[in-house]
Amino acid sequence: MSTVDLEAKIPNNVGLRDNKRLMMALEKWQPKFLQWWQQLGPTDFNTADVYLRTAIGVGQGGWAHFDYVKMPDYRWGIFLADGPADRKIHFGDQLGEKAWQEVPGEFRNRLRRLIVTQGDTEPASVEQQRMLGHCCPSLYDLRSLFQVNVEEGRHLWAMVYLLQTYFGADGRDEAEAMLERHSGDQDNPRILQAFNYPVTNWLDFFAFTTFMDRDGKYQLASLAESSFDPLARTTQFMLAEEAYHLQTGENGLGRIIKRSGELMKAGTDPAKVGAIPLPIIQRYVNFWFTGSMDLFGGEDSTNAAEAFAMGLKGRYRESDGIYKDPKALQANYSLEVPTEEGKIEKREIPLRRAMNAVLLDAYIADCKRIVERWNRDLEKLGMQERIYLPDHKFNRHQGVYAGFRFAPDGKLIDEATWTHQHTGWLPTEEDRRYVDSCMKKVTEPGKFANYIAPPAQGVNDKPIEFEYVKFH
Amino acid sequence: MTDFQRHPSSYRHWQLTTDGDVAHLRMNVDAEHPFAPGYELKLNSYDLGVDIELADAIQRLRFEHPNVKVVVVGSAQERAFCAGANIRMLAGSTHPFKVNFCKFTNETRLSLEDASQHSNLKAICAVNAACAGGGYELALACDEIHLVNDNNSAVSLPEVPLLGVLPGTGGLTRLVDKRKVRRDRADVFCTMAEGLRGKKALAWGLVDAIWQKSQFAEKVQTRAKELAATLPNKAPKGITLEPIRFERTDTGYRYRHVSVELEGEGRRATITVTGPQGKQPRTGAEYEQAGSSAWALQCWRELDDALLQLRFDHEQTGLLVLRTRGDRDALLQVEKDLFAHRSHWLCNEILLQMARTLRRWDLMARSMYALVDKDACCAGAFFEQTIGCDRVYVLDHDQVQMAIGPLSSGALPMSHGLTRLQNRFLAQPAQAQKLAAEQPVLSAPEADEQGLATYLLDPIDWDDDVRIALEERVSLSPDALTGMEASLRFGGAETCDSKIFGRLSAWQNWIFTRPNATGDEGALTRYGAPESARFDWRRT
Numbered sequence A: 001m002s003t004v005d006l007e008a009k010i011p012n013n014v015g016l017r018d019n020k021r022l023m024m025a026l027e028k029w030q031p032k033f034l035q036w037w038q039q040l041g042p043t044d045f046n047t048a049d050v051y052l053r054t055a056i057g058v059g060q061g062g063w064a065h066f067d068y069v070k071m072p073d074y075r076w077g078i079f080l081a082d083g084p085a086d087r088k089i090h091f092g093d094q095l096g097e098k099a100w101q102e103v104p105g106e107f108r109n110r111l112r113r114l115i116v117t118q119g120d121t122e123p124a125s126v127e128q129q130r131m132l133g134h135c136c137p138s139l140y141d142l143r144s145l146f147q148v149n150v151e152e153g154r155h156l157w158a159m160v161y162l163l164q165t166y167f168g169a170d171g172r173d174e175a176e177a178m179l180e181r182h183s184g185d186q187d188n189p190r191i192l193q194a195f196n197y198p199v200t201n202w203l204d205f206f207a208f209t210t211f212m213d214r215d216g217k218y219q220l221a222s223l224a225e226s227s228f229d230p231l232a233r234t235t236q237f238m239l240a241e242e243a244y245h246l247q248t249g250e251n252g253l254g255r256i257i258k259r260s261g262e263l264m265k266a267g268t269d270p271a272k273v274g275a276i277p278l279p280i281i282q283r284y285v286n287f288w289f290t291g292s293m294d295l296f297g298g299e300d301s302t303n304a305a306e307a308f309a310m311g312l313k314g315r316y317r318e319s320d321g322i323y324k325d326p327k328a329l330q331a332n333y334s335l336e337v338p339t340e341e342g343k344i345e346k347r348e349i350p351l352r353r354a355m356n357a358v359l360l361d362a363y364i365a366d367c368k369r370i371v372e373r374w375n376r377d378l379e380k381l382g383m384q385e386r387i388y389l390p391d392h393k394f395n396r397h398q399g400v401y402a403g404f405r406f407a408p409d410g411k412l413i414d415e416a417t418w419t420h421q422h423t424g425w426l427p428t429e430e431d432r433r434y435v436d437s438c439m440k441k442v443t444e445p446g447k448f449a450n451y452i453a454p455p456a457q458g459v460n461d462k463p464i465e466f467e468y469v470k471f472h
Numbered sequence B: 001m002t003d004f005q006r007h008p009s010s011y012r013h014w015q016l017t018t019d020g021d022v023a024h025l026r027m028n029v030d031a032e033h034p035f036a037p038g039y040e041l042k043l044n045s046y047d048l049g050v051d052i053e054l055a056d057a058i059q060r061l062r063f064e065h066p067n068v069k070v071v072v073v074g075s076a077q078e079r080a081f082c083a084g085a086n087i088r089m090l091a092g093s094t095h096p097f098k099v100n101f102c103k104f105t106n107e108t109r110l111s112l113e114d115a116s117q118h119s120n121l122k123a124i125c126a127v128n129a130a131c132a133g134g135g136y137e138l139a140l141a142c143d144e145i146h147l148v149n150d151n152n153s154a155v156s157l158p159e160v161p162l163l164g165v166l167p168g169t170g171g172l173t174r175l176v177d178k179r180k181v182r183r184d185r186a187d188v189f190c191t192m193a194e195g196l197r198g199k200k201a202l203a204w205g206l207v208d209a210i211w212q213k214s215q216f217a218e219k220v221q222t223r224a225k226e227l228a229a230t231l232p233n234k235a236p237k238g239i240t241l242e243p244i245r246f247e248r249t250d251t252g253y254r255y256r257h258v259s260v261e262l263e264g265e266g267r268r269a270t271i272t273v274t275g276p277q278g279k280q281p282r283t284g285a286e287y288e289q290a291g292s293s294a295w296a297l298q299c300w301r302e303l304d305d306a307l308l309q310l311r312f313d314h315e316q317t318g319l320l321v322l323r324t325r326g327d328r329d330a331l332l333q334v335e336k337d338l339f340a341h342r343s344h345w346l347c348n349e350i351l352l353q354m355a356r357t358l359r360r361w362d363l364m365a366r367s368m369y370a371l372v373d374k375d376a377c378c379a380g381a382f383f384e385q386t387i388g389c390d391r392v393y394v395l396d397h398d399q400v401q402m403a404i405g406p407l408s409s410g411a412l413p414m415s416h417g418l419t420r421l422q423n424r425f426l427a428q429p430a431q432a433q434k435l436a437a438e439q440p441v442l443s444a445p446e447a448d449e450q451g452l453a454t455y456l457l458d459p460i461d462w463d464d465d466v467r468i469a470l471e472e473r474v475s476l477s478p479d480a481l482t483g484m485e486a487s488l489r490f491g492g493a494e495t496c497d498s499k500i501f502g503r504l505s506a507w508q509n510w511i512f513t514r515p516n517a518t519g520d521e522g523a524l525t526r527y528g529a530p531e532s533a534r535f536d537w538r539r540t
Helices: A003-009 A019-039 A105-128 A140-165 A168-180 A202-223 A227-266 A280-297 A302-309 A351-381 A415-424 A429-438 B048-064 B087-091 B097-119 B134-140 B157-163 B171-178 B183-191 B198-203 B214-229 B283-292 B297-311 B328-340 B345-362 B380-387 B421-426 B427-437 B444-447 B460-474 B478-489 B496-513
Strands: A048-052 A065-070 A332-338 A344-350 B014-018 B023-029 B071-074 B079-081 B122-127 B130-131 B142-148 B154-156 B208-210 B252-254 B258-263 B269-272 B319-325 B365-372 B391-395 B402-405 B441-443 B456-457
Touching: A003 A019, A003 B460, A019 A105, A019 A140, A019 A168, A048 A140, A105 A140, A105 A168, A105 A202, A105 A302, A140 A168, A140 A202, A140 A227, A202 A227, A202 A280, A202 A351, A227 A280, A227 A351, A280 A351, A280 A429, A302 A351, A332 A351, A344 A351, B014 B048, B023 B048, B023 B214, B048 B097, B048 B345, B071 B079, B071 B214, B071 B402, B071 B496, B079 B134, B097 B122, B097 B134, B097 B297, B097 B345, B097 B496, B122 B134, B122 B214, B130 B134, B134 B154, B134 B171, B142 B198, B142 B214, B142 B328, B157 B198, B171 B183, B171 B496, B198 B208, B208 B214, B258 B297, B269 B297, B283 B297, B283 B345, B297 B345, B319 B380, B319 B460, B328 B345, B328 B380, B328 B402, B345 B380, B365 B380, B380 B402, B391 B444, B391 B460, B402 B444, B421 B427, B441 B444, B456 B460, B478 B496
Parallel strands: B023 B071, B071 B122, B079 B130, B122 B142, B130 B154, B142 B208, B269 B319, B319 B365, B365 B391, B391 B456
Antiparallel strands: A048 A065, A332 A344, B014 B023, B252 B258, B258 B269, B402 B441
């Protein structure tokens, strides 16, 4: 592809035309990306016309440009959010100094690692979800899936832009490696284990986008505070798209809950009509919520302390000035820690070491809000049943609670109790078989699978029965 | 006191299994059971307790499993091969403990290399996941390093960029001396906290093979079998290493053949080693029969244990006074028999054990004086131990003899590869050669004449001169003495082994005590602390 084509193909606000080095790097990388998409993206839908939103600028209008697009022709762009030219570092040891426009040598490797780890999750989720289209509950939802997929692809572009622009030859190597690792590949897996399991049904998908993508939001939010200005501005723009993915999950799961509630209200057992009983939904919520918390890293983490001290990762909304001490040196964080004697004790750790826990707290508060929203729908239907968010100590495999058994209410329990009860708390094989059996493909415009309620409104003011995806 | 005795049945941190001629030694550190309270051994990071078990496992392989030809050193944890020495442990340790910890871990890794070189027990390191710092140094001590090629697992030496110290277990030396990694690449590697993965690690010579994750275990096993097939059979069955036990006395502790008396408010320890008593095995088969209670094995295992106790539990003890006791002829007979049967696997192992213990003796960071008095049994390996001391005081008395045995000609080399006679007579190589070849029994004046006595003392002066010598020595600066002794003890050229210890004492220890590492704002102190390190930028 010629340089001119490349410039036309890649909407950007990073001066791609004048950046010879980036241009050369992208010329090599872009065909590999397309090849990857053709092989490991939602391959079987490459010829479909999908009503997609494409970002072509960072302004208000530019962000929400809708049209029918074949996914391989999607214009994956590179955008940085606007920011003040003379931004100052607003947390950590270098508080008050100028934000970095180039990567400082001493933080280069660490920053690269952060970007690679974040970047690796983006194509990973596309790979995880690649077969989902075959059992979509509606055209509306199929469109949402593809929107999420192409935007995760764009997020990969955003990370690759940073690697290729600021990290030299190593950065280019890392950009290639992100297309070489594959979700679930035994020999060359994705970096984070949670991104190596296939997502094969829509309950998983909505729970994934509700909880795992929300972890992504918080990770991006902490990078959006970064003293490395290009990273901060890139992730700020990504956050706008991420918010859409979260809504897709939150609304999707909400519609499944609502549908089950409606059936129950009418005296129908959801299990009898291919809808999903609330206890199963609860177990899926338990599974994905707890799995997503593991992605935050250890609650007591020296890595997190260093990333904060160096100014690489800030707290959630750090720049809004909501924290009293931007150096985070004064306070301690009180962490609940299980002891070998089977008790929970409070341990005071320096706040900086608790940065993962601080971010996790913000995340949990956000998740609580969503569950409350779902419950309001149940309440409106006059139902007694509710969805609950399990305690943050339940079912953890990373951090201070890993290796201990907790009940969903946060009570420390013994192994025998766990063995006896965990099938009531986490999805069973039977649950999975049942949920899979509900996954009937529905592609008639305006129709929905029986386990999910229609959305309140369509996309971009289009009606719900709009043909969001056209097959050929 | 520290217990250095372990048994595979009660390992907390390792799993040792054997399958024909291949053994698997898998690291599976129990994070909740560190050697001392105050830190967690996450990600297969290690401390003294972990390394004592490793040392034990290597000993067991040598003595109890002579049928094993290849040991695969791996990890039972999926997420980490080994993260190296535990940083919190190091940061919270005293300087003497840190140095002794590093020295012990070095000796353990050298024993792995010694087994490869002299016992036909080869080691393959199966790096199944992240391998950092001391983890990679353990790998470097193996004959081959196999790394999983999963785009994620790296080998690294992050000490300089992360902690402001040096790798403490021979990593730098082995990189360029053993693996002959090009120096500029080594420079890049050692300043890159995250290390290198897969193909690049292979291209730079940091590892010997890379395998895809799905094939990793199988490929390593195949290679182990293949390597084992090239090595000779030693014996189907080994002996059992019984635990070494000591009893406390009012003034010290006593083993069967070794005793330690602490004197002068603990500033001085007299170590008495006693030669063989009663009937000793004469052939390999008889040694197999006798097991670990034969003097030639037990005495040196006891001395080994005693030296470790002194290092870790008697930091105040600055001067070791060596006394030898027993029957010279009986001792020499044992050595002659061992030497004659050195092609027998067990005789070979016993000689190697003696050699290692004597090297541990050479490496004591304490002043060492030998007293050759009228009850002395200064013969054979005890003679070696005597001239391994910084000074040799010989009583001018008819009963005093010094006898050189068959092992002085090369069976008990120092860590820089010389015999103790060669090391003593650097200016007269012919003299070293002559004494080793003739194996003379020398009277006190003859020993003096031959250059084996520092002082030949008249009986009327003995008590007083010895007392004054000991008192004078313990009055000098312990730091200066440590450096001086380490410099003077090892003359001539260096080897990889001696460099490892030399760099450890000269550079690593110095860097460890500098403010840039362990000051209030030093990198090691601040590692994992909320604030970053601040350096004093001046260089010498």
